[in-house]
Amino acid sequence: MPLIAQRILRGLTPFIDPYMTPARRSRPEKIILGVRPGHRPSDKPPVRIFLGSERKQFRAERAFLWSVEKHRDPGRIYEIYLLKGLKGYISGFWITGFTNYRFAIPYFCDYAGRAIYNDVDQVWLTDPAELFDRDMHGAGFLSINDHDTSVMLIDCKRMSGAWNRESVLRSTRKRIEARARAAGLWGEMPGGYNARDKEYEPGESACVHFTTLHTQPWRPFPDWFVYDSNPTGDLWFALEREADQARFLPVSSKRPSSGWPDVSLRLTARADGPELAALLGPDETRIDRVDHRRIEGLLERVPDGDLPWVLDRLFRSAREIDVVVREPILIRRDRTRRPAHFWIEQFELAGRLNPDTRWRLERRVGPRRRIIRGGPAGDGPVLLLSSRRARPVRKAEALGDALARATGRDLQRAAAPGVFGTLLARRFGRGALRREFERAAVVIASGGPSCRTARALAERCDDPPRLVLVGQRAGRVPEHGGVVVSMRHHHLPPHPNRIEMLVGFGHPDTFRPAGKADAWQDWLNASRRVALLVGEHPEGSWPGPELDDLAERALDWADRRDSRLLVVAPDGSGRAGSTLSRLLDGRADVYAGSADADDCPYGLALERAGALLVAGSGAGLLQDALGAHKPLYFWPLKSPSGLTRSWAGRVAERAFRPSYNKRGSVRPQQGLTYLCARWIERGWVLPPTGPEAWQRTIVERGLAAWIDDEATPSTRYTPETAAVVDRIIDGLRLDSPREQAESDRATGR
16 A cells, blocks of 8 residues: 555655655666776677666665676676666656666667666676577567566567557556567566575576565665565675675766766855865875864755765765755655655665764754764763663663673663653653763663653754664664664564564573572482472463462473472462462472572572473563573463454454465555554554463474473573674674774774
């Protein structure tokens, strides 16, 4: 619904989609990959590739171009034409912003020679020249089937009658394709040249096509889809990392886009024009680095294709850069707004190429403004926004302590306001708390109210900190400048800025031993020892029949291991301890007192038992049992039922249920599926969780087994806190002040 509806509405009025690529060109922009230095020029004709693209596919476009550059013949010329922003075409009703451009390729080639067509959501894994030089056996165009034209080899002369500019203007894609089929112009192409998502086979696939729109790894339309993971996503990210390492920018100062001369002319009218003209000129040796540079009124005029190299130059020329971008309120066909997501991608690319540059982007649309920061974080403290609930406080404290130690920063605390205070923060910002926010390098918030307050204040800050939002109710994952830490069994939508944990924070590495261990000497003297740890029941109190079954099966579980059983059921388990003591009646050692008593053997069981059986739903109980690094077995629990949980479960199931078209490809996320996914992504509806889901997740990862399983769990739990802290530091650039100072000295800052 969101993609198709917006495309149709854009066709009815030019003001619906303010972020469309402006239609300014009569012919495609051309990018030339010439003969590499040191290689003998080939006598073969240039390989012509036409790429269907649009503004929001910036990252995909760069990855595609790099895939060609990586695998091409270094002695041959490759001409890549960008099919986007072409004037004279009625593109509003197209499914993509470039759907019918492909059928005008013979016209763009003057009805002579050959050309390859690719969609932008593809990458090459072999030299495209292999397809370009292929014998067409008299066909007008080759594709994997006569209804799929997403990858084609076109004989432009033979297709001149069926595919030309006039046919594109007057007809639809299906009719244009049908005309070519009826004329017998289609020929079959091997499927490896258009391997879609799961069809990818290493060493066999020549071109991979990420067809499922809501699983495209680079996430081009975050406002239109709730993205899911892609099984082939690592392949695309590896290509992007290689492009970053090679500092690959397809358009450069030496070969800028056709729109750059107009920008260069405008520079002469600016007060800082001579300095910028020298900085952005073809001579890269004249770049002098300054401490701070402020740019205003420039980037709005720079063409999309030139933005990467212009930003790269600006980042290389300053240790700190402050950019102000003013976007128009009223939209015209020749001037549209660039979405915030587009600007973030551009600045993140420049930041990856220049990791030691701090940057600040202020984007203004009329009276509204948004401030985004990136690069290495400042030397401010870690601010802990404490909640009113004990469990979120424990998680935030544990993460705050670990992050402060790892980065060498001070840890400060501030109280989160209540509901009324949160509303005030969202509308006006709170003076004292806002000042604390602006002084901090990173803010940690746990729980729904604290996370909402942190978001509201960060939006109001002139110098927003990096955010670390913890918990299932943290809400939507920030696109930039923040991460969300949640649990795997929450089953929330994946995101590059979401960090998932199995157990969580706050579990101890050592346990308090019993002050009076003499009472459990018989158990300690046994050659083999096992322990049953009993916690609270999901429904509040343990049903009598379930306790009867638990007692007998736990005793049988210990007997099968020729071990002495210790049952620890403190007061937190309700009356389960006294009931189990009566049921076992001397056949096992049972503790049913206070968890804080000196003779409580809870820590003793965790340290000295050879294996653990856990029956209970407490988070702390599961965390402690996993942290004990013993073979772990679960008594299966069922999550509480109810109308609300049942409805939430239906929403979650519908949100990620794929639907397929006639070709077997997954349809774009739309309709009720899109609405359900968006509700879950924003935290309006949460997938039902409970001990059953948590237990199942742990068992699936091999860290535990069910009580009836004979096999011993093969995997031991590795504490996750250090790994999560490392991911936060890397993702938010939270280097320690000492490491940052050393980096500054190394770069001459």
